[in-house]
Every structure is written in C-alpha cells, then in structure tokens.
Amino acid sequence: MPEPMPALIESLRRAVGAAHVLTEGDLGAYEQDWRRRRTGKALAVVRPANAAEVAAVVRCCAQAGVAIVPQGGNTSLSVGSTPDGSGRELVLSLTRMNAVRGIDKDNLTMTVEAGCILQNVQHAADQAGLLFPLSLAAEGSCTIGGNLASNAGGTQVLRYGNARELCLGLEVVTAQGEVWDGLRGLRKDNTGYDLRDLFIGSEGTLGIITAATLKLYPQPAAQLTAWAAVPSMEHAVALLGLAHQHLGAGLTGFEVMGRFALELVNKHYPQLRVPFIDQSGVPYGVLLENSDSESEDHARTRFEALMEAAFEAGCVQDAVVAENLAQAHTLWHIRESIPLAQAEEGLNIKHDISVPISRIPAFVAHTEALLAREVPGVRLVNFGHLGDGNLHFNVQAPAEGDAKAFLRDQEARVNALVYDAVAQFGGSFSAEHGVGALKVDTLAQYQSPVALGLMHAIKQALDPQNLLNPGRVLGAQQPPSST
Amino acid sequence: MPEPMPALIESLRRAVGAAHVLTEGDLGAYEQDWRRRRTGKALAVVRPANAAEVAAVVRCCAQAGVAIVPQGGNTSLSVGSTPDGSGRELVLSLTRMNAVRGIDKDNLTMTVEAGCILQNVQHAADQAGLLFPLSLAAEGSCTIGGNLASNAGGTQVLRYGNARELCLGLEVVTAQGEVWDGLRGLRKDNTGYDLRDLFIGSEGTLGIITAATLKLYPQPAAQLTAWAAVPSMEHAVALLGLAHQHLGAGLTGFEVMGRFALELVNKHYPQLRVPFIDQSGVPYGVLLENSDSESEDHARTRFEALMEAAFEAGCVQDAVVAENLAQAHTLWHIRESIPLAQAEEGLNIKHDISVPISRIPAFVAHTEALLAREVPGVRLVNFGHLGDGNLHFNVQAPAEGDAKAFLRDQEARVNALVYDAVAQFGGSFSAEHGVGALKVDTLAQYQSPVALGLMHAIKQALDPQNLLNPGRVLGAQQPPSST
Numbered sequence: 013m014p015e016p017m018p019a020l021i022e023s024l025r026r027a028v029g030a031a032h033v034l035t036e037g038d039l040g041a042y043e044q045d046w047r048r049r050r051t052g053k054a055l056a057v058v059r060p061a062n063a064a065e066v067a068a069v070v071r072c073c074a075q076a077g078v079a080i081v082p083q084g085g086n087t088s089l090s091v092g093s094t095p096d097g098s099g100r101e102l103v104l105s106l107t108r109m110n111a112v113r114g115i116d117k118d119n120l121t122m123t124v125e126a127g128c129i130l131q132n133v134q135h136a137a138d139q140a141g142l143l144f145p146l147s148l149a150a151e152g153s154c155t156i157g158g159n160l161a162s163n164a165g166g167t168q169v170l171r172y173g174n175a176r177e178l179c180l181g182l183e184v185v186t187a188q189g190e191v192w193d194g195l196r197g198l199r200k201d202n203t204g205y206d207l208r209d210l211f212i213g214s215e216g217t218l219g220i221i222t223a224a225t226l227k228l229y230p231q232p233a234a235q236l237t238a239w240a241a242v243p244s245m246e247h248a249v250a251l252l253g254l255a256h257q258h259l260g261a262g263l264t265g266f267e268v269m270g271r272f273a274l275e276l277v278n279k280h281y282p283q284l285r286v287p288f289i290d291q292s293g294v295p296y297g298v299l300l301e302n303s304d305s306e307s308e309d310h311a312r313t314r315f316e317a318l319m320e321a322a323f324e325a326g327c328v329q330d331a332v333v334a335e336n337l338a339q340a341h342t343l344w345h346i347r348e349s350i351p352l353a354q355a356e357e358g359l360n361i362k363h364d365i366s367v368p369i370s371r372i373p374a375f376v377a378h379t380e381a382l383l384a385r386e387v388p389g390v391r392l393v394n395f396g397h398l399g400d401g402n403l404h405f406n407v408q409a410p411a412e413g414d415a416k417a418f419l420r421d422q423e424a425r426v427n428a429l430v431y432d433a434v435a436q437f438g439g440s441f442s443a444e445h446g447v448g449a450l451k452v453d454t455l456a457q458y459q460s461p462v463a464l465g466l467m468h469a470i471k472q473a474l475d476p477q478n479l480l481n482p483g484r485v486l487g488a489q490q491p492p493s494s495t
Numbered sequence: 496m497p498e499p500m501p502a503l504i505e506s507l508r509r510a511v512g513a514a515h516v517l518t519e520g521d522l523g524a525y526e527q528d529w530r531r532r533r534t535g536k537a538l539a540v541v542r543p544a545n546a547a548e549v550a551a552v553v554r555c556c557a558q559a560g561v562a563i564v565p566q567g568g569n570t571s572l573s574v575g576s577t578p579d580g581s582g583r584e585l586v587l588s589l590t591r592m593n594a595v596r597g598i599d600k601d602n603l604t605m606t607v608e609a610g611c612i613l614q615n616v617q618h619a620a621d622q623a624g625l626l627f628p629l630s631l632a633a634e635g636s637c638t639i640g641g642n643l644a645s646n647a648g649g650t651q652v653l654r655y656g657n658a659r660e661l662c663l664g665l666e667v668v669t670a671q672g673e674v675w676d677g678l679r680g681l682r683k684d685n686t687g688y689d690l691r692d693l694f695i696g697s698e699g700t701l702g703i704i705t706a707a708t709l710k711l712y713p714q715p716a717a718q719l720t721a722w723a724a725v726p727s728m729e730h731a732v733a734l735l736g737l738a739h740q741h742l743g744a745g746l747t748g749f750e751v752m753g754r755f756a757l758e759l760v761n762k763h764y765p766q767l768r769v770p771f772i773d774q775s776g777v778p779y780g781v782l783l784e785n786s787d788s789e790s791e792d793h794a795r796t797r798f799e800a801l802m803e804a805a806f807e808a809g810c811v812q813d814a815v816v817a818e819n820l821a822q823a824h825t826l827w828h829i830r831e832s833i834p835l836a837q838a839e840e841g842l843n844i845k846h847d848i849s850v851p852i853s854r855i856p857a858f859v860a861h862t863e864a865l866l867a868r869e870v871p872g873v874r875l876v877n878f879g880h881l882g883d884g885n886l887h888f889n890v891q892a893p894a895e896g897d898a899k900a901f902l903r904d905q906e907a908r909v910n911a912l913v914y915d916a917v918a919q920f921g922g923s924f925s926a927e928h929g930v931g932a933l934k935v936d937t938l939a940q941y942q943s944p945v946a947l948g949l950m951h952a953i954k955q956a957l958d959p960q961n962l963l964n965p966g967r968v969l970g971a972q973q974p975p976s977s978t
Contacts, residue, residue: 019931026895041647054836065951077879115738116853117853118732118735118736118849118852118853119740119851119852119853119854119884120852121851123501153824163685163689164683169683173660174682174683176689176692176770177656177660184943186949188947190945191947192943192945192946192949196921196923196924196947197851197884197921198849198851198884198921198922198926199652199849199884199885200652200657200849200880200883200884200885200923200927201758201849201923201925201926202645202646202647202696202923202925202926202927202928202929203923203924203930203938203941203942203952204930204938204942204946204947204950204969205690205693205696205697205701205948205949205953205954205968206646206659206693206695206696206969207949207950208691209659209689209692209693210688210689210692210693210953212689212690213685213688213689214688216822218688230739230740230743232743249601251599252601253600256603256713257713258788259788260713260715260742260744260745260787260788260789261743261745261788262744262788270672304743305740305741305742305743305744305745305799314789319652326684349573366681366682366683366684368599368602368604368680368681369601369602369603370599370600370602371602371603380768382585397683400682401602401681401682401683402683406725431674431972438680438681439681440678440679440681440684440685440686440903441686442679442681442684442686443683443684443685444684444685446685447525447686447687454690455686455687458686459686459687460675460677462669462673462674462675462676462678463675463677463687463690464687465673465956466688466690466857467687467688467690468676468691469956470688470955470956470957471688472956473952473955473956474949474952474953479648483685485688486687
C-alpha cells in the first residue's frame with residue numbers, strides 16, 4: 013500500500029523547497045502534450061534545482077511507490093513527457109536546471125544541464141566561436157535533456173549524426189535515486205558497458221538525464237543553400253550520391269519535398285514563393301545545404317560543379333542557389349512550413365519513418381499505390397530528411413468530407429498499411445520522434461520478440477519498481493514465447 | 496552439477512559438424528593472447544558456420560553450464576579473447592563466418608559477418624569505390640566482430656569515430672541462444688533501447704556479435720600527409736585547433752610522438768629516416784593527414800595555408816609535406832614502428848589512456864615529473880592519437896639493469912601512478928584497448944560504484960548464468976554499498 017499522498021507532498025517540499033512543488037492552480041502546460049493528443053492529470057509538478065534534488069525526489073517517490081514522468085520543454089511528438097489521466101503520476105520538470113556549466117574550446121566540448129533550451133545551447137556554442145549542430149523545428153522550446161532522452165534527429169544528421177552521436181558524457185539519476193556522474197569529455201573511453209547510449213533514447217524510462225557533455229565543431233566559413241527541381245525520387249537519390257561525392261563532409265542538409273507538400277505551402281503561404289511551383293512536371297523539390305570550411309567563393313564553386321554534374325546526369329530539371337543569407341532562410345522556411353501548411357489544410361495522420369536510402373524510391377511507389385487503392389481520396393504529404401532515409405510520410409484527409417470522422421475511422425488502418433510497408437522494406441516506424449506513450453503498441457508489434465525480451469530485461473534490471481515513465485516505450489512485460 | 500563433458504562435445508559435434516569441434520592437437524593459437532601475457536587452456540574450440548550454429552553452441556553450453564569465450568582474430572591487447580587456465584572454458588571462434596553479405600552503394604552501407612578480417616572489409620568497400628575508415632595496426636589479423644566487441648579506435652577516430660560510430664546494425668546471439676536480427680541499415684531509428692551500442696564494447700560478455708551493418712563513406716579525392724616539428728605539447732594542441740579550423744572534416748589524422756619514441760625508431764630502424772631527428776630542441780613530432788574531397792592541388796593549397804598559419808602562431812618549428820604516396824606511407828610507417836622499436840629496445844609497460852585534449856599538456860607535464868621522481872630511470876615512450884585525446888603513455892624499463900625484474904617489481908606501481916593521474920585529469924585508463932581479463936581490477940577500482948552497480952545489473956539481466964566471457968570486463972558482483 014503506498015504511503016498516503018500528503019506525506020509524499022510533504023517530503024517533496026522538504027527535498028526541493030515548497031515553492032517548487034506545484035499542486036494547485038493551472039498545471040495544464042505540464043499535463044497537455046505538444047500535439048494535443050492526450051490530456052493528463054498530474055499528482056503534482058516538482059521542479060528540482062540540481063541532480064541531488066532530482067535524486068531526493070526519486071527516493072521520495074520510490075518510497076511512496078509513485079511513478080515519475082520526467083519533462084523538459086514538453087515538446088514530445090509521441091506523448092512521452094506528460095502524465096496519464098490517473099492523477100497518480102508526478103511530473104518532474106527539469107527546466108530550472110538550465111545552466112551552461114562550461115565550454116572547453118581546446119577539447120571541443122561543452123557541459124550543459126538537462127533543462128537548457130536547445131537554442132540556448134546552440135547560442136552558447138556560437139558565442140564561443142563553435143558549432144553545436146543539433147537543429148530541429150522545436151529548438152526554441154525543447155530542452156537538451158529531452159533531445160537526448162529521445163535521441164532527437166533534425167536536419168543536420170547526415171553530417172553530424174543524431175543527438176546520440178553529439179554526446180560524450182552524461183549525468184543521470186537512477187531509479188534508485190543515485191547520481192551517476194558520467195560527464196566525461198572523452199572521444200575514446202572503453203571502460204565497461206555503454207551506459208551513456210543506453211540512457212540516450214530511453215525516454216526517461218531507465219534514468220533521468222540531468223546534465224550532458226556535448227561535442228562541438230568548428231563553425232563553417234560559409235554556408236550555401238540551393239533548391240533543385242527533380243524529376244523523380246530515383247533522381248533525388250542519385251542527386252544525393254553526387255552531392256556526397258562533390259561536397260564530402262560539406263553536405264549538411266538534403267531535404268526532399270513532394271509536389272503536394274509544396275502545393276500546400278504555396279496555397280497557405282503564397283508570399284513564400286515556392287521555387288518552380290508553376291512548372292508542371294516537377295514532382296519533387298530538393299533543398300541542399302553546403303557548409304564549407306574555406307570560403308563562400310569556394311562553396312559556390314563546389315555547388316556549381318555539383319549542379320553541372322547533376323544536370324548532365326539528368327538528376328535535376330532546374331536549380332537555384334541562394335544569393336544571400338535572407339534567400340537561404342526563405343528556402344529553409346518553405347521546408348519548415350510544410351507541417352504548418354498541413355495544419356492549415358486540416359487534420360492529418362503523421363508518420364516519422366525511415367527506410368534504407370536505396371529502397372526509398374521503391375517504398376514510396378509501393379506505398380503511394382497501396383494507399384490510393386486502399387483508402388481512396390487520401391492525399392500524401394511526403395517530405396523529409398532524404399539524406400538520412402527519414403521521411404515524414406504524412407496522410408492528409410480527403411479534400412471532401414468530414415476529416416475528423418476520417419481520422420477516427422481510418423487512422424489505425426492507415427498506420428497499419430504504412431508500418432507494414434516500412435517493415436517490408438527494412439525500415440523503422442519511428443525514426444526521430446521516439447515511442448512515448450503513443451507508439452507502445454506499435455513497438456510491441458514491430459520489434460522482434462528477441463529485442464523486446466532484451467529491452468524488458470534491461471528495464472526490469474534498472475527500474476524494478478517501474479517508477480520511471482512507466483508504460484512509455486515498453487508496455488506490460490510480454491509473456492515468454494512458447495518455444 | 497554440469498553435464499559430463501563427453502556429452503557436451505557430442506552435442507557440439509551435432510551442432511556444428513565434428514570437423515569444427517577441435518579438442519586435440521595444438522590449440523595454442525587459440526589459447527595464447529596476442530601480447531603473450533597469459534596462456535590459457537581451452538576445453539575445446541568450436542568453429543560454427545552461421546548465427547544459427549552459434550546459437551546452438553550457446554544452448555549446448557547453457558545446458559552444460561560451460562563458459563564461452565568468443566574469439567575473432569585473437570588480437571586483443573587486454574587478454575579478452577583467450578580462455579583461462581582451467582581447461583573448462585570453450586573457445587567459440589567466429590573465423591569461418593567471413594562473408595561480405597552485401598554492399599548497398601546508395602545507402603552507403605555494407606553487411607559483413609563477424610569473422611571478416613578488417614583489411615578485407617576495407618578492401619571490399621574500396622572495390623565498390625567507397626571507404627570503410629576503421630584503421631588500426633592489427634588490421635591484417637583482427638576481425639570486425641572483435642573490433643565491434645571491443646569498440647576499436649585507431650587512427651581515423653577524430654574524423655569518423657570509433658567502431659561504435661561506424662556501425663548501424665548488428666546480428667547477435669544472446670546468452671539464451673536466441674538470434675537477435677538487428678541488421679538495419681538505418682541512420683535514424685528510435686524504436687526502443689539502444690541494444691546495438693550495449694553489445695558494442697561489451698567484449699562478448701552480453702552477447703556474441705555474428706554480423707554487422709556498417710557505414711561507408713565516399714572516398715577522398717586526395718590524401719596528403721605532413722610531418723611537423725613542434726616545440727611543446729601545448730603547441731601540438733594549438734596546432735590541432737588550427738588544423739580543425741583550416742581543414743574542417745578533411746583532417747583525418749593527427750598523431751603526436753615524443754622525442755624519445757622517435758629516437759627509438761631512429762635507433763632500431765635508421766633506414767626510416769625520422770624527420771628532424773637530428774635537430775636538437777624538437778621535443779615532439781606531429782603527423783597530420785588531410786583527406787580532401789576535391790583534388791590533390793586543393794589539398795596541398797589548404798595544407799600550405801594551415802602550415803603558414805601554424806608557423807606564424809609559433810606552433811611549428813619545421814614541417815614537411817609528403818610529395819607522393821610513397822613518402823606518405825613512410826611517414827605513417829615511422830609512426831606505426833614505435834611499438835616495434837619499443838619491443839626491440841626491451842620490456843616495457845603499456846598504457847592506453849585518454850584525457851580531455853585541453854588537459855593533455857598539464858597531464859603530461861605532471862605525470863612525467865611524477866614518474867621521474869617516483870621511479871628513477873624510467874624512460875617515457877609518449878605517443879598517440881592526440882586528435883582524440885588518446886595517448887599510449889608507455890614506460891620503458893631503465894636502460895641499465897634487469898628489465899624483467901623491473902616489470903615484476905614496478906608494473907603495478909607504475910600503473911597506479913599513471914591511472915591515478917589519469918583519473919585526476921578526468922581521463923580514462925582504457926581508451927581503445929578495452930578491459931578484457933587484464934584490467935578487470937582496474938575497472939573495479941576506477942569506475943564509480945554507481946556505474947559498476949548498473950553494469951552488474953545489466954550483466955545479470957542478460958546473462959544470468961554468467962556463461963559469456965565470464966570474468967572479463969566485470970569481476971565478481973560488488974557487495975551493495977552500505978548507504
């Protein structure tokens with residue numbers, strides 16, 4: 013029988029100070045997920061100031077048998093950071109822990125607390141003349157702790173990797189309320205199991221990340237952006253290969269956008285002037301970014317050589333290179349406006365899938381035809397990070413009819429069609445948004461029984477009381493297979 | 496009580512074929528570690544042909560309660576792949592599993608079996624016009640499975656990362672004798688815990704890697720090598736910073752070598768003609784490699800601009816850029832001859848440490864003075880991958896006297912002095928050689944109790960019978976702390 017709640021609240025107040033235990037008033041900002049899929053109810057919200065306080069909170073909750081939902085900027089796209097509706101889960105907000113602890117320029121590292129907003133991390137690196145390359149749409153709100161807990165991706169992965177690849181060390185509070193100080197700034201360290209990468213991407217279910225040591229890079233001397241009109245997805249993949257050859261590590265962005273996605277932007281934000289939208293016979297646009305360590309002139313020469321080769325190979329129908337930073341920002345803004353244009357257009361079903369890059373053309377052809385046949389009238393909003401094999405293969409409700417009813421009746425079926433196809437092509441149903449509460453059943457369905465067995469064993473070993481973000485990532489333990 | 500051994504041998508013969516269960520004749524190649532530190536005795540050596548046979552072997556051993564030592568090229572520098580002396584451990588050799596299963600050029604990936612020799616992996620990538628950048632001294636003998644199991648490093652880490660960063664997917668046989676097929680060629684995949692990185696670097700104690708999907712890169716258009724005479728370790732670190740700025744991702748090698756290390760090469764291999772060895776007042780040599788995606792002319796221009804800036808900043812006393820591939824090979828050969836020259840010179844104590852790059856000058860000054868004071872007569876052979884903060888801070892026995900007696904009497908003390916200093920400077924006692932059987936006590940001493948507790952919990956969860964490489968990485972379970 014758990015300890016009565018008033019005693020827990022009292023011990024939490026002792027642990028973090030009464031002002032930082034919120035039980036009354038509007039806690040909606042902590043209880044509502046980013047995409048407004050589910051509204052939860054928190055037992056309370058605690059806002060510790062440091063790792064020792066986080067550890068004290070965990071010990072209080074362990075004693076009371078109360079589950080903890082760690083939360084940063086609360087921008088999870090998979091309902092990973094809000095409490096369920098029971099009113100019995102505690103939200104542990106890390107937003108007070110927002111210090112940049114230090115930057116080590118010679119070591120190309122910085123150490124930050126989990127509650128630092130991603131944009132502030134980027135800014136601190138920039139002030140030191142260095143680059144922290146993680147970049148994604150929510151960067152003004154999301155925190156680095158959440159980025160690491162969900163192994164965030166974004167637009168620079170093809171050059172710099174996911175959040176995982178940008179992290180050298182962690183400070184983590186365990187389910188036992190101990191602090192693991194793994195804040196090492198080492199590029200080579202083989203002294204036992206890789207705890208760092210186990211906590212990264214575990215979405216707060218194995219431990220609570222309280223600080224991290226991150227990799228920094230030299231800033232590029234120049235950055236150029238181009239937009240290419242491309243005759244097919246096959247040609248987009250061929251263009252990617254040419255871009256790797258010509259630009260090497262200079263290639264820091266390669267985004268593909270299907271015509272319908274761009275038509276939505278053009279319809280709802282005509283002032284953005286989508287390139288080549290008036291040309292018929294342009295099924296895809298590709299945005300390329302070249303980050304050059306030398307000079308803008310050099311970057312432009314390299315880009316021109318790439319485009320020449322691409323025209324010659326027939327990969328590109330037309331292309332434009334941004335003349336200045338403002339033009340470059342506009343091109344990126346078009347790309348980033350696709351989800352907003354989708355929302356303006358109405359309800360839609362979002363996917364965040366990845367497939368080996370070589371198989372993307374076949375996957376897209378197969379799945380477009382399948383959906384057109386099985387769910388007449390759906391409109392595909394296909395765009396994403398082609399350089400990483402990651403597509404946001406979204407499905408807009410038919411133009412006519414009741415979109416709400418469509419989602420209610422068809423979402424599960426559309427998901428099953430898409431995820432089955434993804435599995436068939438060797439892909440993943442969650443490339444960069446994680447599992448959260450939203451895709452627990454999907455994980456149980458599409459991960460192999462062997463992998464699920466290993467994951468459950470690890471969860472049981474590190475959090476035997478099931479205190480940390482329970483029911484996220486993993487559901488109830490699978491029955492052992494009958495073999 | 497374990498099943499009697501004849502029954503086990505019989506069941507192993509059924510599992511892999513009698514010809515592939517070795518119990519008689521000279522098994523020395525499987526029983527002796529690479530550095531000849533310890534000679535073991537195997538119960539038998541089994542050589543399965545595929546993952547299903549590996550799984551069958553594991554199930555046989557689980558039933559018999561017999562421990563398994565996975566082995567690839569048997570080049571572990573930490574006694575990680577040979578049996579102990581009990582005659583009760585089975586060696587599971589993966590060398591028959593040496594197929595390249597496939598190369599996917601558009602996805603920039605290849606899938607290989609664990610027993611592929613690293614050089615063959617590099618060669619297969621090269622034949623496809625691509626680069627697999629993992630490169631280390633033992634590449635003609637070591638296998639990719641062992642590279643991954645020990646998260647090998649080498650000379651290209653500053654650009655491409657360790658073995659871990661070069662792997663996208665794994666096939667692993669678990670301690671339960673099941674096959675996990677995690678051979679995904681995806682750059683973004685967040686569907687549960689990071690099993691891949693948990694197996695990588697676990698040195699065969701959590702599962703047996705049987706195949707891997709690896710990242711490939713475009714080949715550079717040109718590769719240039721230079722050698723700089725550098726007035727101090729501080730200047731070497733400053734040169735590294737300039738090289739990052741000037742070469743960006745072109746910087747693929749940055750090796751530092753102390754004067755005494757180079758004098759040993761010069762003494763034992765005078766035909767190699769170590770640059771600047773006759774100039775007095777040159778305490779360090781630095782080898783730099785620039786891999787250019789454009790052309791040799793461009794690479795040379797960039798290198799010259801770097802060297803000009805370095806001379807101006809006083810980082811470099813003298814420098815030479817290799818004029819052709821043969822000269823470049825010779826420069827690398829000098830670097831790679833240091834361990835051989837050390838062996839010619841006599842017995843020595845090897846270290847494989849890392850420290851944040853910014854702290855390396857202070858660490859070296861501190862530890863050199865400490866050793867000179869505490870162990871009179873020792874000679875430091877200091878060299879390594881400065882670009883990764885990784886030094887092979889080796890200690891040669893004094894020139895006069897009995898080197899064997901020196902090692903017997905002083906090795907533990909020298910190690911304690913060096914590892915204490917490493918810990919004090921925020922470093923690691925094992926950067927790229929792993930723990931094996933050799934450094935189990937060191938791990939228990941220098942890892943935090945919280946980390947050790949987590950590692951033991953994971954080992955217990957995944958291998959409750961302690962069948963897989965027992966006593967390597969982790970020793971007996973720690974008693975719980977008294978708090």
